[in-house]
Amino acid sequence: MATQRIIDFLATRRPTGPCLVVDLDVVRDNYHAFEKALPESRIYYAVKANPAPEILRLLAGLGSSFDTASVAEIEMAMDAGAPAERISYGNTIKKERDIARAYELGIRLFAVDCVEEVEKVARVAPGSRVFCRVLTDGEGAEWPLSRKFGCVPAMAVDVLRHASRLGLDAYGVSFHVGSQQTDLTAWDKALGDAKAVFARLAEEGITLRMVNMGGGFPTRYLKDVPSAQAYGQAIFEALSRHFGNRLPETIIEPGRGMVGNAGVIKSEVVLISKKADNDNVRWVYLDIGKFGGLAETMDEAIRYPIVTERDGDEKSPCVLAGPTCDSADVLYEKTPYPLPLSLTIGDEVLIEGTGAYTTTYSAVAFNGFEPLRSYVI
Numbered sequence: 001m002a003t004q005r006i007i008d009f010l011a012t013r014r015p016t017g018p019c020l021v022v023d024l025d026v027v028r029d030n031y032h033a034f035e036k037a038l039p040e041s042r043i044y045y046a047v048k049a050n051p052a053p054e055i056l057r058l059l060a061g062l063g064s065s066f067d068t069a070s071v072a073e074i075e076m077a078m079d080a081g082a083p084a085e086r087i088s089y090g091n092t093i094k095k096e097r098d099i100a101r102a103y104e105l106g107i108r109l110f111a112v113d114c115v116e117e118v119e120k121v122a123r124v125a126p127g128s129r130v131f132c133r134v135l136t137d138g139e140g141a142e143w144p145l146s147r148k149f150g151c152v153p154a155m156a157v158d159v160l161r162h163a164s165r166l167g168l169d170a171y172g173v174s175f176h177v178g179s180q181q182t183d184l185t186a187w188d189k190a191l192g193d194a195k196a197v198f199a200r201l202a203e204e205g206i207t208l209r210m211v212n213m214g215g216g217f218p219t220r221y222l223k224d225v226p227s228a229q230a231y232g233q234a235i236f237e238a239l240s241r242h243f244g245n246r247l248p249e250t251i252i253e254p255g256r257g258m259v260g261n262a263g264v265i266k267s268e269v270v271l272i273s274k275k276a277d278n279d280n281v282r283w284v285y286l287d288i289g290k291f292g293g294l295a296e297t298m299d300e301a302i303r304y305p306i307v308t309e310r311d312g313d314e315k316s317p318c319v320l321a322g323p324t325c326d327s328a329d330v331l332y333e334k335t336p337y338p339l340p341l342s343l344t345i346g347d348e349v350l351i352e353g354t355g356a357y358t359t360t361y362s363a364v365a366f367n368g369f370e371p372l373r374s375y376v377i
Contacts, residue, residue: 001220001305001352002264009377010266018267018288019373022050022355024058026262030228031062034217034254037232041250044088046215047073049255049356050263054376056080059258067253071098074105084108088212090174090253092117092133092149100124111174111212113151115162122166129171130163131212132156134197136175136190150175153193157200164206172210172248173197179256180302181216182225184234188241195242211239212251219260221353222303228257256356263355265293265372269347270323282318284339286349289322289329293358293372294351297331305352310340324367 003023010021034043044067045059051073056066057080065086066077077087084106089099092113099110103125110125112118113133121128135150151159160170173194177186191211198208213235218225239247271285288294296302306320317336322329331337362372 001261002307002350005377006264009375013375015266015373015375017370017373018265018286018292019375020263020265020293020354020358022052022055022259022263022374022376024054024262024376026355027055027058027259028062030254030258030262031059031064033228034252034258037228038235038250038252040247041213041252044090044212044251044253045258046090046253046255047077048360050259050359051076052359052374052376053080055259056082060086065251067255071101071105074102074107078105088251090212094120096120096124103128109171112159112163113149114155115159118159118163118166118168122163122168126167127169129169130160131172131174131210132159132163132197133174133176134190134193136177136186136193153197156197160197160201160208161204161206170201170206170208172208172212174212174214174251176214176253177216179216180218180221182218182223184226184230185238186216187213187235188238191235191238191242198243198248208248210249210251212253215253215255215257217252217254217257219256219353219356222305258356260353260356263353263358265351265354265358267349267351269343269345269349272318272343272345280316281336282316282339283321284318284337284343285321285323286331287323288351288372289324289331291324291326291329291363291366292322292369293354293362294322294331295361296357300332300334303332303335303337304354306337306339307350307352308340308343308347310342310347313340313342315340324369326366 006021044065046067060081067090068074069091088109089102090111092111108128112130133150164170175190194211267286267288315338319333320331320337359374
């Protein structure tokens with residue numbers, strides 16, 4: 001996953017401290033793979049995955065649309081060259097004044113999941129298109145999403161009916177099958193729920209037109225994952241099964257799948273120690289941890305591939321931890337991580353597959369450590 005361009009950059013620039021390096025060529029290839037896999041779906045890149053201006057400019061130039069979670073992300077996408085009509089305000093939890101600001105900027109597509117949110121949109125963004133998020137169970141995802149977002153399908157009918165009554169355009173439904181979703185069939189049940197909402201509202205004369213199928217497309221960590229083409233085939237078959245020949249407009253929102261494998265974090269071993277003389281498990285401390293950008297190691301959900309220059313040597317399991325004075329800053333302990341016995345203080349390690357959900361999770365200055373630096377090449 002560390003491309004030759006990334007390896008050459010690190011060898012030439014020798015940046016000090018932990019840093020993320022993202023290869024734009026990989027992002028470009030990923031975009032084209034999604035285009036090919038789901039040619040009838042519009043791609044809305046999930047800006048929260050990695051909002052680096054260079055990434056946003058590249059994707060805007062390729063014709064991508066953008067899924068945003070805040071006014072700041074809307075402005076980032078627009079600064080990168082995306083027109084307002086290619087931006088969705090996809091967060092279901094928005095301040096009314098932020099909806100008003102987005103509307104002022106030209107945004108006309110909003111996510112909702114309750115009547116209270118619909119009423120906010122109706123007050124300050126009249127006539128806008130809204131889509132209602134439906135709950136999914138997230139089974140099969142390595143980073144499942146909780147019940148924080150979405151509502152049951154029966155409530156989605158009420159929400160969209162209310163939107164129509166208030167003069168909004170009841171545009172469609174959305175769902176998210178969970179991040180790093182490796183089950184190709186995960187979209188099938190969610191599309192069945194979407195079709196049920198379409199059918200119920202059609203009986204009332206409200207014609208929905210769009211299904212936002214969310215993200216969930218994975219990147220490769222320690223295990224192989226299906227290709228974009230495999231996901232595209234499975235999703236198209238599920239769409240055809242539930243909607244027949246009258247397929248709705250569709251949107252996908254790749255984030256991790258767009259940029260995850262494009263990035264590598266360079267880190268350094270700060271300390272290797274044991275907790276007792278007879279302890280057979282080493283503790284390896286890196287100069288980056290949960291608060292430096294590796295928040296997705298929470299509950300050891302995401303296990304990143306870690307590469308060292310000593311990988312040909314014998315390995316043994318170790319506990320991997322970050323550098324901060326917080327006992328929660330342990331990356332892998334329940335399932336220790338195999339690293340070379342010859343690994344020593346000062347060695348550099350590469351943490352692969354870290355292009356998504358790292359820089360934006362990095363604390364501002366916890367313990368005085370600077371936020372994760374990022375280079376886009």
